[in-house]
Amino acid sequence: MNDELVFHFDVDGEDFTSAGQASVMVKKNLRRLGLSPEIIRRVSIAMYEGEINMVIHAGGGVADVKVMEDRIEIVLTDHGPGISNIDMAMQEGFSTATDTIRTLGFGAGMGLPNMKRYSDTMDIKSTVGVGTTITMTVNIQ
């Protein structure tokens, strides 16, 4: 890979049915680049969980993915309610999702822990009432 490759997506917060579209697109593009299936899967799952979170907790946002020589960076930015206690939100099983979200198959409180597990670095910046920016990187070995 010579040049840096970037993808930008608007993530619609109104429509749960379309949630995950950006992640599917990224996955298809990474496949085309011929990256290893393991790397592709880690990026996809981490991004998908983050994208779903933006839709169900933050009313949507934007996703930026940068493919660099040694790593892939995923930045998810929203202007939702923010996360007041990040340590608590990171715990497995912690969720403020509504029953409606649960009937749609999400809201088990595994998203953030999963994002951490599948990425090599993860940084959460969040301000209550302002929004959340999550930056994840996955190394390409």
Add this chain to the structure above:
Amino acid sequence: MKISTLKELLDAQVLTCEENMGKHVYSACGCDLMSDVLAYVKDQAVLLTGLVNPQVIRTAEMMDMICVVFVRSKMPSEEMIRLAEESGIVIMLSNKRLYEACGILYSNGLVGNKVKP
């Protein structure tokens, strides 16, 4: 197990990607909670579920699964069919319940954990 065998065992109707019926699968998972699929699935290539929305197909795509079985004959939407076609995922419809469908496949050798020859 071939996907075509799975279809016969579950007495299922195939809605997408008929061309992939000859592919082999070695393990499966039965789940209505996509959060759990994303957190716990490893190399299971088949997802059996009673949940019907586009996130099921996207979750399967993220997990590199190649076959989704909707139990109790729940009909997927046109959007879901399109998503599955784009991703090469075989969608099947079985009128069996989740527990029964999983039991049939399990007892015919399709395990829950990753076992590859």
